[in-house]
Structure formats: C-alpha cells, structure tokens
Amino acid sequence: MLVWWTILIVRCRIQGDGREEALLKHLQSLQSLSTQETSNLALQERSQRVLDAIHEFGKGQNRYLMSVGDTKGRQVEALVKEKKPKLILELGTYVGYSGISFARHLVELHPSSIYPENWSSNTEEDRAGYISLEKSEVYATTARGGFKLAGLDKVIKVVVGSSTPNLKSLRETLNMPKPLKFDMVFLDHLKPLYTIDVKVLEEEGLVGPGTVLVADNVVKPGNPAYLSWVRATPEQKRKSLQAPRLTTQPPVTPNPPTAEWETAFHSGPIDETRWAPDEAEGITAEGDPGLIYTSEMLDGWDPYTGEKDACEVSVCTGRQD
Numbered sequence: 001m002l003v004w005w006t007i008l009i010v011r012c013r014i015q016g017d018g019r020e021e022a023l024l025k026h027l028q029s030l031q032s033l034s035t036q037e038t039s040n041l042a043l044q045e046r047s048q049r050v051l052d053a054i055h056e057f058g059k060g061q062n063r064y065l066m067s068v069g070d071t072k073g074r075q076v077e078a079l080v081k082e083k084k085p086k087l088i089l090e091l092g093t094y095v096g097y098s099g100i101s102f103a104r105h106l107v108e109l110h111p112s113s114i115y116p117e118n119w120s121s122n123t124e125e126d127r128a129g130y131i132s133l134e135k136s137e138v139y140a141t142t143a144r145g146g147f148k149l150a151g152l153d154k155v156i157k158v159v160v161g162s163s164t165p166n167l168k169s170l171r172e173t174l175n176m177p178k179p180l181k182f183d184m185v186f187l188d189h190l191k192p193l194y195t196i197d198v199k200v201l202e203e204e205g206l207v208g209p210g211t212v213l214v215a216d217n218v219v220k221p222g223n224p225a226y227l228s229w230v231r232a233t234p235e236q237k238r239k240s241l242q243a244p245r246l247t248t249q250p251p252v253t254p255n256p257p258t259a260e261w262e263t264a265f266h267s268g269p270i271d272e273t274r275w276a277p278d279e280a281e282g283i284t285a286e287g288d289p290g291l292i293y294t295s296e297m298l299d300g301w302d303p304y305t306g307e308k309d310a311c312e313v314s315v316c317t318g319r320q321d
C-alpha cells in the first residue's frame with residue numbers, strides 16, 4: 001500500500017518524461033481526428049475518437065497514462081447523466097481523458113446554458129461549464145490540445161496551478177457570486193490533498209447541499225483520511241476538530257476493512273484528517289463539519305493493469321447546524 005502511495009505521489013509530482021507531449025503530437029497527426037474528418041460528426045462520436053486514441057497510445061511500452069480509464073469513467077459518465085450537473089470542477093486534468101469523458105455530456109444536458117469563455121463576464125447568466133485544475137503546464141497543454149480535437153475547448157476551462165491555493169481564490173477567479181457552487185467535483189489529483197481540498201471547498205461554499213463529490217483511487221492506493229471525512233457524521237467531524245491539528249504526518253494507514261469502519265470512526269475521523277501535507281502550501285482548513293454526505297464506493301478497475309480500484313461517490317444531502 002505504502003509503495004502505491006509513493007508511486008502515485010512521485011507520478012503526480014513530476015512534469016512527465018515526454019510521453020504527454022508525444023501524445024499531443026500523435027493525436028494531432030491522426031487523420032481520423034482531423035477537422036476534415038470530424039467536423040460533421042456528432043459530439044459524442046468525435047470525442048469518443050479522441051478518448052480511444054488516448055487509450056490506444058497509453059498501451060504502448062512505457063506509455064502508461066494515469067487516466068481514470070474506461071470502466072470507472074463510464075460509471076462517472078452515467079452519474080453525470082443521472083445528476084445533470086451544470087457546473088463541474090475537476091482536480092487533476094492530466095492529459096484530459098476524464099475531462100473529455102464527462103464534459104461532453106454537459107452540452108446535451110444543458111443546451112441553452114451559457115458556456116462562458118471569459119468567466120469574468122455577466123454573472124447573472126445561466127452558466128454551465130467544466131473547470132479543470134492542473135498543476136503542470138506541460139500536461140495542461142496536452143489536455144487543451146485534446147479538448148480542441150474533441151470539440152470541447154469552449155466547454156472546458158483549464159486553470160493551471162496548485163490546487164489548494166487556487167481553490168481558495170477560485171470563486172474570485174471564476175467570478176462566481178455566492179451562493180453559486182459546483183454541482184459535481186471530480187477529485188483525481190495528489191491523493192493526500194483530497195481531504196484538505198474538500199475542506200477548502202466546503203469553507204468557501206463551493207460545495208454544499210446538492211453537490212456530488214466523486215473521488216478516484218480510493219482503493220488503489222486507498223485514501224482512509226478522505227473516506228473518513230466524507231463518511232463521518234457531523235458530530236464525529238466536530239469532535240475531531242476539537243483535537244489539535246497535527247503538525248507532522250501520521251503513519252499512512254490502509255483503508256480499514258469494511259467491518260471496521262465503525263470502529264475507525266468511533267472517536268471521530270481518523271488522525272490523517274487533521275493533517276495537511278506540504279503540498280497544501282501552508283493552507284489549513286476546518287471544512288464545514290455540518291455537511292451531511294451519503295457516501296459509497298463504485299467498484300471498477302485500472303484501465304491498463306486491471307487491478308481493482310474504485311471511486312467514492314458522496315452526495316451532500318444537507319446541513320446540520
């Protein structure tokens with residue numbers, strides 16, 4: 001488990017070894033993705049061609065791409081169609097696979113909404129759109145290229161920078177007046193940042209009753225700190241916040257077996273929810289412990305290795321004062 005954490009952390013920190021730039025060149029060279037070939041296609045078919053081409057590229061030697069993949073991706077797509085979110089936030093764009101998979105449904109679901117190119121425009125308008133945060137400029141460039149080929153460059157806005165400080169200022173960046181919030185958030189960036197970043201979103205009112213949180217990789221490598229936060233009751237969360245914040249990282253623990261979740265929660269969310277990693281850049285947050293989520297795992301598997309993995313889907317159903 002520790003090995004997986006380490007691999008994922010290292011993977012997520014690096015700017016790539018050139019495979020992501022190579023992917024963009026490859027996509028742009030494919031005749032099947034040229035404007036000539038795709039301009040008459042429906043959005044679903046056009047975007048699917050790009051997804052298939054990304055997936056095929058990732059099968060090559062030393063070309064593993066850390067995308068959500070087909071099985072988990074389709075489950076989240078079904079959720080998008082069911083919940084009909086207007087505003088979706090993604091943490092961790094990478095080369096854009098998940099962005100293409102999920103954002104392509106927005107246009108069909110909300111054909112008469114405005115997809116602002118410039119988010120500083122009129123805040124009264126009925127906005128829909130997909131905002132994706134990515135730390136690496138290199139990955140963001142590849143993703144933007146893919147979004148254009150898929151016909152989604154007007155629907156998806158990529159914000160480049162580190163998640164935690166950018167989430168703090170996101171309401172301002174997007175000129176989103178209160179109480180406007182995200183209807184869906186897909187967390188797929190640095191795993192130890194999930195908990196602190198959700199707490200920042202809760203504090204900023206960018207998630208709240210009605211929001212659906214979807215967190216990838218909660219089995220491989222596992223994320224007990226995050227699961228503790230979204231599965232705890234308001235009482236448990238309030239109690240845990242009375243304990244002092246941790247200044248050093250507690251030992252990384254695997255997900256407890258299902259039968260032991262209750263015990264793990266017995267005295268509030270486990271220790272890691274009170275610790276923020278260095279990558280949070282000094283930002284701390286207590287979240288909004290009054291928010292109530294119903295939370296469960298959607299089982300799936302890794303697109304290339306076939307290992308079991310899952311997304312945690314947490315629907316915020318209300319607030320207890």
Ligand SMILES: C[S@@+](CC[C@H](N)C(=O)[O-])C[C@H]1O[C@@H](n2cnc3c(N)ncnc32)[C@H](O)[C@@H]1O
Binds near residue numbers: 092093098
């Ligand atoms: C697993 S990949 C995302 C895969 C993508 N969602 C998909 O399914 O196609 C994780 C991404 O998170 C980015 N990342 C890591 N730490 C980040 C941070 N603090 N803020 C924003 N992005 C970060 C990495 O650069 C990487 O592109």
